[in-house]
Amino acid sequence: MTNRWSRVLKTPVGIAGVGLLTLVLLLAVFAPILWGDKANAVDTDNLLAGPSADHWLGTDNLGRDLFYRVLVATRLSVSLALLATALGTVVGVLLGTAPLLLGRRAGRLVTALVNLLVAFPGLLLVLFFAVVFGVGAKGAVLAIGLAGAPAFARLCQTLVAGVAELEYVAAARIAGVGRFRILLRHVLPNVAEPLVVNVTISAGGVLLSFAGLSFLGLGVQPPSYDWGRLMQDGLAGIYTHPLAALAPGIMVIVAGLAFNLTGEAVAGAFGMSAVTRFGQALQVDTGETPASDLRHDADADRDLVLDVRDLRVSFPGAAGPVHPVRGVSFGVAAGEAVGVVGESGSGKSLTALSIARLVEEPGLVDARHLTFCGTDLLAESDTDQLLGTSLAVVFQDPMTSFNPAMRIGAQLAEVGRHHQGLDRKEASDRAVDRLRAVRVREPERRARQYPFEFSGGMRQRAMIGMGLMGSPRLIIADEPTTALDVTVQSQVLALLQDVRREEGAALLLISHDVSVVSDVCDRVLVMYAGRIVEDLPTADLHTRAQHPYTRALVAAVPDMATALDAPLATIPGHPVDPAQMPVGCAYAARCPLATAVCREQDPALVADTSGRRVACWHAGEPIEMVTAEEATA
Structure with missing residues (x-):
């Protein structure tokens, strides 16, 4: 995992994206602290002034410095975009994992709802939710977050469905592990990478959507301001004072580019293939012996x-x-x-x-x-x-019978903790003992390794050892x-x-x-x-x-x-x-x-x-x- 993240910084796209994103985030943190007072200072002698040595981008209709206002607006613009992205991600994960948690029948209703929402254009959903939740920053966060959730839920459903059919999930079920724990320990860790890639790429689009709502007057309201609000304020003088509207627009492009370039670099490091990868029985005359x-x-x-x-x-x-x-x-x-x-x-x-x-x-x-x-x-x-x-089950392919994101010892210990009431240390000791019982050499060291570090025969021995935890x-x-x-x-x-x-x-x-x-x-x-x-x-x-x-x-x-x-x-x-x-x-x-x-x-x-x-x-x-x-x- 660490090696993959380090590869993000080994490409020109990754260096440019991470560099720009770091700059944007630093501005979001420190700009209001350093220049907040200057951005809000009213100068009635310089109303709608053009660029000058004192005001690099000029001033607005109250004489406030536009350069500092654009910098200070970074915090609200980025934080609201990240909040909307987080909301969409959380709701998307909840909807995407519902079939696994709720069971097939209840999950079908959630899947049908997701399919219905995905069929609507994203912009139409944003405007619909914006009207429902009302004008303002809070309503805009809810509107954009919920409008982005269906697409994320569809991706999550696809990934979760692929992992839920694998043998190590079946092994967890037969070990008596609950659905919620299966989701947290065995499913989500194995779909996290493509989900992170998707979130990183979509954050730039969310930032643009938020600026668009504020520009239309449905987002941030005065006296607060973000880049979209500054663009709307500068629209009236676009021909006489174009920088008042263009400067915040340029910042939206720069920040969106930072998120998108970083997302592209992450996708290249992790592999976009990961994103796309992932009645009643009738009685029959059998002729069987009575x-x-x-x-x-x-x-x-x-x-x-x-x-x-x-x-x-x-x-x-x-x-x-x-x-x-x-x-x-x-x-x-x-x-x-x-x-x-x-x-x-x-x-x-x-x-x-x-x-x-x-x-x-x-x-x-x-x-x-x-x-x-x-x-x-x-x-x-x-x-x-x-x-x-x-009852112990030993499956055909030991590679797919183990969770690749968990250490062998932890997977064996999970059975002891769930069924035998052992604490963490007792379960770990029991797991090492069971590996020793199935003739695994150096069981203490092997218990700390991942399935890919085992040969086929050793994985099969470990699978038998899991069955012997009880x-x-x-x-x-x-x-x-x-x-x-x-x-x-x-x-x-x-x-x-x-x-x-x-x-x-x-x-x-x-x-x-x-x-x-x-x-x-x-x-x-x-x-x-x-x-x-x-x-x-x-x-x-x-x-x-x-x-x-x-x-x-x-x-x-x-x-x-x-x-x-x-x-x-x-x-x-x-x-x-x-x-x-x-x-x-x-x-x-x-x-x-x-x-x-x-x-x-x-x-x-x-x-x-x-x-x-x-x-x-x-x-x-x-x-x-x-x-x-x-x-x-």
Whole structure:
């Protein structure tokens, strides 16, 4: 940050802008003190006198020295412009952050109001508010400030909306951090730079607007005076005494140029790209296994950390609701590691986000039964504290999972302070201890560093450490090794195993990599087109898988025994679009065993005597895998 501000003074534009602005601000502070008496001294012998050695710019109709009056007017002109800019900024930030603070529905009303006001020309709004608030300096400040707020609010809304969707904000939500604290700690610090750039640039325009209102007689009133008022007073003698009107106008140009040049320099240093950057769920016939047939029913329920039955997620679509998750049912026992595999778009991550209550409107989550540690996750009022202490989520990309404007230790400590009532020192000590627990070297020094100073693997370790700030009963890891190389991937997986053993936590591991799940998990859930198609022990994954899709996933992963000259197995076709779900089995179009019954009826997820579940009309039948060459032929 300091380096960026220092770059403002390393360009000709920055030097000129900051130099002029400094001169203007010095005049605003010291001119009334040094020359206030001279500016107000009446000399009836020199009424409307022209320029002379005694009066460089001449005098006004009361014989007052115009040169000193122009200098003294700097304070009122600049201070009123800054007040109007500050008012517009504050109101703009309040309107721009309202959707985040008030929630989606109430925020829509504020957004609609902002859109309505932005549609009106700025000058028209200024004149309207000036009439509403009355003539005078106070009314002018309110008019110009409120007229500039909608455009600033629109920019703020855009920036806040971009940051609010990032994973580190989601991590703060799941940690139970309130909306207001999320705004202050995680959102505003990351949009501050483009907002500062915009404020700096717009201050010059506000100064010009204020001078214009005073010139029209709607701003500063006698006996006070600013540059606009001096221009109006000198307008009557513009042909005989032009400097009386031109001198304050020149000062308006100089001050406006100072603000604009400084703003341009700030924009160049910080990068203008930063400014522009930044229902009810329908019941569906899913064919899912009835709750009474699930092996984790009845007496086993008391041993479950997570119990999910008939979980559904829907989003509005052009042709009706879209259901990317369709009746998912499973349970995770204490200390158990369950893997969820499938291609991209199969609903794995959305299932995890639904459990963690991170699916926001217009997404709609519904379930017949959704409990975590005996607490109903659909009962919103009961889950905030639980999710912040007993449920840990490790996201896919650790770089976007951390707030880049906060130190790692502070982000971990925030969880301890919010949920465990620790003071600042205790929370910091706990954060260092958790970094040490996840094998981060020199945790005291690392805790004082920012996320960009960590490697990808170290950031992922720190993210796991954040989850361990409480006492997690369940860790949801959403593809935690996707962005890591093979060596670091192995270390992170080993760390998750160690944490699971040491903390006694259950693990729900989301991955598209069958080999990763095979190494870590006890049981595997295979998802396709938003539902579970097979549930089996990891030990049986490579040898006793029943569903053709499961066997195709396993065959598509080469191992050390795969012949180098043999063509790789592949799954023909493309995953199903949730918005165009076919009749019957969703995998039928890609399945080599598909028959007429597969295209007409969706098979139910049926459990056998050993507890394995599979949804297929031809479960266990032999198939011939398709190679990559055959698929492209």
